[in-house]
Amino acid sequence: MNYQERDNYGMYKDDDDGPGPRLMGADTLIGNDVYSLDEENVGDIKEIMLDTQTGEVCYAVLSYGGFLGVGTKLFAVPWEALTLDTENKRFVLNVDSSALEDAPGFDKNDWPDMADERWAQQIHNFYGAGNTNRSSHHTNII
Amino acid sequence: MNYQVRENYGIYNRDHAGPGPRLMSANTLIGNDVYSQDGENVGNIEEIMLNTHTGDISYVVLSYAGSLGEDTKLFAVPWEALTLDTENKRFVLNADSSTLEAAPGFDKEDWPDMADEIWDGKINNTLWY
Numbered sequence: 001m002n003y004q005e006r007d008n009y010g011m012y013k014d015d016d017d018g019p020g021p022r023l024m025g026a027d028t029l030i031g032n033d034v035y036s037l038d039e040e041n042v043g044d045i046k047e048i049m050l051d052t053q054t055g056e057v058c059y060a061v062l063s064y065g066g067f068l069g070v071g072t073k074l075f076a077v078p079w080e081a082l083t084l085d086t087e088n089k090r091f092v093l094n095v096d097s098s099a100l101e102d103a104p105g106f107d108k109n110d111w112p113d114m115a116d117e118r119w120a121q122q123i124h125n126f127y128g129a130g131n132t133n134r135s136s137h138h139t140n141i142i
Numbered sequence: 143m144n145y146q147v148r149e150n151y152g153i154y155n156r157d158h159a160g161p162g163p164r165l166m167s168a169n170t171l172i173g174n175d176v177y178s179q180d181g182e183n184v185g186n187i188e189e190i191m192l193n194t195h196t197g198d199i200s201y202v203v204l205s206y207a208g209s210l211g212e213d214t215k216l217f218a219v220p221w222e223a224l225t226l227d228t229e230n231k232r233f234v235l236n237a238d239s240s241t242l243e244a245a246p247g248f249d250k251e252d253w254p255d256m257a258d259e260i261w262d263g264k265i266n267n268t269l270w271y
Contacts, residue, residue, distance in 0.1 A: 009189070011253040023200050026168035026190040047151075048168040050190070055199045055221040057192055058165055074151075079197045111153045115164040 001031040001044065002089035026050075033090040034062055034082070040097035046074060049114055059114060059123070060091075064100055073105040076114065081127040094127060102126075143186065144231035145170040168192075175232040176204055176224070182239040188216060204235075205250075206242055215247035 003021075004012055006028040012021050026048050036042045047061035059076040082091045093100075104122055106112050112119050145163075146154055149170040154163050168190050178184045185206035193200045201218040224233045235242070248254050 009250055009253050014255060022193060022195055023191045024194055026192055027172055030169055049165045050168055050199060052166050052226060053164060057197045084194055108151050111151055
C-alpha cells in the first residue's frame with residue numbers, strides 16, 4: 001500500500017518524478033509500508049498523531065506486524081524518524097530491524113498519554129530523533 | 143461524525159473533560175463535522191494536508207455543498223482557522239457561512255498544486271482570520 005494507490009483525489013497526479021510531493025494528505029499515508037534502514041519491511045502506518053495546539057505532526061503509529069510476530073502491539077515513532085522514499089513509494093525508519101525488538105510499544109487497547117513529556121522523551125531517545133522540542137527539525141526526503 | 147465515534151483504539155479514553163485531547167489522530171479527524179461561526183453545518187473534513195518538509199499541518203480540506211444545494215466543492219483552510227468544539231464534538235471554522243459561499247474553492251476532480259506559492263497566498267490571504 002502506498003500513497004499513490006490511496007490517492008482518490010488525484011492530488012499527486014503531477015508528481016511523477018522529482019523529490020516527491022511536498023504536501024501530502026494524511027489519509028493517503030495511512031497504511032503505507034514502512035521499511036527499516038536495513039531494508040526489512042517492518043510494518044505499516046496505522047495512525048498519524050497531530051498536536052492540535054501547535055499544528056504539527058508529532059508521531060506516526062506503526063504496527064510492526066509479521067516481522068516481530070502478529071500481535072496487538074503498536075509503536076509510536078517521532079515523525080522525524082521517518083523518511084519518504086519516493087522511488088519505492090514507502091517510508092524508511094531510521095533504525096535497523098534488529099533494533100526494533102527493543103522498541104517501546106503499547107497494547108492497541110491501552111494507548112499511552114502521548115502528551116506526557118516522560119513518555120515522549122523515551123520515544124525520542126530510542127529513535128535518536130533529538131529532544132521533544134521541535135524548533136529545529138526537518139524531515140528528509142530522499 | 144466526530145472524532146470519538148471514529149476512533150477504534152480508545153485513544154481518547156482519558157479525555158473526559160477539559161479542553162480536549164492535545165494529540166489527535168488524523169484518521170479520527172477526517173469526516174468530522176465542521177460548523178461556521180454562525181452555527182451552520184458547513185461540511186466535513188475531507189483531508190488534512192501535511193507538509194513533509196516541516197512536519198506541519200498545512201491545510202485542512204473541507205467539503206461544502208453550499209446552501210443552494212450546488213455540487214460539493216472543496217476548500218482548503220489553514221489549521222489555525224479551525225477550533226475544536228469539545229462540547230459538541232465538532233470543528234468550528236472562524237468564518238460565517240456567507241464567507242465560505244464566496245470563498246475560492248476547487249473541484250475535487252481538479253486538485254490544485256497546494257505547494258504552489260501563489261495558491262498558498264490566496265488561501266492565507268486573511269480570508270479565514
